[in-house]
Amino acid sequence: MSARVRCIVCSVGIVAVFVVLLSFTYMMSMPNFTDSERYLSIPIEASGASNRVAGIYLNTRLFDTLIEILVFSVAVLGVRYYLRHSPKVTLPRLSESAVVRTAAGILGPLALLLSAYFAVLGHLSPGGGFAAGVIAASAVLYVAIAQGMAATEARFSPQRIAAAEKGILLLLFVWVLLPLAFGEAPLSELLPPGTPGRLLSAGSILPYNLLISVKVFFGAWLIIAAFAQHRGDL
Amino acid sequence: MATYVLLALLPIVAVVALMQSRRLSAIIGMGLFSFLLAAVYLVMHAPDVAITEATMGAALVTAIYVLAIRRTGRLTVVADEVPGLLAREGERVVGLEYDILHGFAISQGLDLSVSFVPLRRVRWLVAHGEADIGAGGIVPLSGIVDTLHATPGHLETGVYAFDTRELSRSPELAPDYEGYFSELRAKAHDGRLPSSITSLDLARVLALSRGAPLDGLDRQDGRHAYAFLVHQDRSDLQRDLARYVESLRGSGELDALIERHVR
Numbered sequence: 001m002s003a004r005v006r007c008i009v010c011s012v013g014i015v016a017v018f019v020v021l022l023s024f025t026y027m028m029s030m031p032n033f034t035d036s037e038r039y040l041s042i043p044i045e046a047s048g049a050s051n052r053v054a055g056i057y058l059n060t061r062l063f064d065t066l067i068e069i070l071v072f073s074v075a076v077l078g079v080r081y082y083l084r085h086s087p088k089v090t091l092p093r094l095s096e097s098a099v100v101r102t103a104a105g106i107l108g109p110l111a112l113l114l115s116a117y118f119a120v121l122g123h124l125s126p127g128g129g130f131a132a133g134v135i136a137a138s139a140v141l142y143v144a145i146a147q148g149m150a151a152t153e154a155r156f157s158p159q160r161i162a163a164a165e166k167g168i169l170l171l172l173f174v175w176v177l178l179p180l181a182f183g184e185a186p187l188s189e190l191l192p193p194g195t196p197g198r199l200l201s202a203g204s205i206l207p208y209n210l211l212i213s214v215k216v217f218f219g220a221w222l223i224i225a226a227f228a229q230h231r232g233d234l
Numbered sequence: 235m236a237t238y239v240l241l242a243l244l245p246i247v248a249v250v251a252l253m254q255s256r257r258l259s260a261i262i263g264m265g266l267f268s269f270l271l272a273a274v275y276l277v278m279h280a281p282d283v284a285i286t287e288a289t290m291g292a293a294l295v296t297a298i299y300v301l302a303i304r305r306t307g308r309l310t311v312v313a314d315e316v317p318g319l320l321a322r323e324g325e326r327v328v329g330l331e332y333d334i335l336h337g338f339a340i341s342q343g344l345d346l347s348v349s350f351v352p353l354r355r356v357r358w359l360v361a362h363g364e365a366d367i368g369a370g371g372i373v374p375l376s377g378i379v380d381t382l383h384a385t386p387g388h389l390e391t392g393v394y395a396f397d398t399r400e401l402s403r404s405p406e407l408a409p410d411y412e413g414y415f416s417e418l419r420a421k422a423h424d425g426r427l428p429s430s431i432t433s434l435d436l437a438r439v440l441a442l443s444r445g446a447p448l449d450g451l452d453r454q455d456g457r458h459a460y461a462f463l464v465h466q467d468r469s470d471l472q473r474d475l476a477r478y479v480e481s482l483r484g485s486g487e488l489d490a491l492i493e494r495h496v497r
Binding site for chain 1 (some may be wrong): 242245248249252253255280281282285289290293294297298301302325340374
């Protein structure tokens with residue numbers, strides 16, 4: 001089967017799947033929202049987070065979030081393990097154009113600022129640790145494009161960051177199990193929910209967001225650095 | 235309404251991304267798909283999911299894909315810098331060989347990547363599979379390693395016997411190409427010029443002398459031509475490149491390129 005025929009077959013397949021999904025959605029009666037209504041009926045004061053989504057995934061569904069973080073860590077491990085045996089790129093190459101380097105140099109700090117905003121205010125407005133971590137990794141990628149991979153790696157050494165990433169994962173798990181030491185159930189809130197809308201509110205959600213953002217940042221940077229080292233320099 | 239428009243655009247963008255022959259274009263298409271999906275989430279009042287989709291799908295995943303294909307979707311060329319054939323001009327790379335290789339890369343659906351390295355490194359990198367093609371005024375002589383094959387020549391040249399005293403006597407030669415012959419010149423100055431470097435091709439002679447005649451250079455007998463180097467295991471690449479150069483020659487484009495860059 002030629003590449004063109006494969007492309008056409010795949011395209012038809014994608015369109016068909018979309019049509020089936022849309023038809024299915026139309027044919028279905030209104031789904032049962034019992035579960036979602038249950039979560040929405042929980043008052044904001046219970047978690048203290050103005051952002052209801054953060055209140056759900058870092059409070060009532062915290063266990064799911066922890067497993068997600070674990071899956072991300074396994075992905076980071078997998079990338080580093082399988083690329084370890086691949087030879088490192090030794091070719092020097094022309095640097096990016098001046099326009100790209102200048103733009104990357106300006107965008108990097110701005111992206112870092114945005115990342116900090118999402119991490120710190122994730123319990124009050126849309127954002128959160130995952131998005132903040134990925135934006136921070138993108139910011140460092142911009143810095144790497146502007147200043148070169150060698151200079152960036154000297155500042156964000158993958159070896160040290162790999163250890164720190166695992167350390168933060170451990171810290172997160174210790175935090176959620178810590179209530180056991182006080183005779184409480186695991187995942188119980190250690191900090192008071194406070195007044196919704198205040199910066200220092202939402203119990204443990206703010207520290208969770210901060211820890212998750214640093215954890216995701218380190219993990220995403222490790223993946224980027226591994227690909228940059230083994231599949232092509234920046 | 236906006237939701238339906240965005241939903242309708244999703245499969246269209248997915249198909250467009252799938253139909254791209256260039257990997258980079260396909261990745262950009264996937265990034266666009268993620269942005270559209272993020273917009274769908276946004277109009278459905280799920281800004282948290284939209285932000286995560288935009289940052290993950292459009293930023294991180296796109297960056298990782300771009301890094302992953304850097305060595306698979308591109309034609310890696312290592313070259314010694316030779317004015318007229320393959321040289322830097324500000325931020326651009328220009329020259330006869332660059333135009334040939336650029337056209338060849340496009341015809342193969344690949345992105346061309348040129349790295350400038352010293353001449354002896356060109357052969358090493360191609361021989362060890364670190365680069366696809368060696369270029370930059372390569373004249374296939376007996377010195378070429380067994381693991382390398384040369385394509386048929388694309389431009390005739392002369393080879394001149396090399397007088398080591400000439401270089402050591404004139405260190406101010408070719409100031410426009412600082413670093414171009416620096417290694418060669420430093421070795422000549424110390425009297426450590428390797429015996430293997432006994433001849434120079436016409437382009438290098440012209441660059442070194444800046445058009446003025448150099449004493450002590452004797453043109454060697456025989457017909458010589460510039461060619462590209464490929465690894466012996468890459469016979470498919472050698473064949474395709476030879477065919478492409480031949481097609482350029484047949485259509486008269488090669489002569490036009492030579493006229494533009496060399497004469």
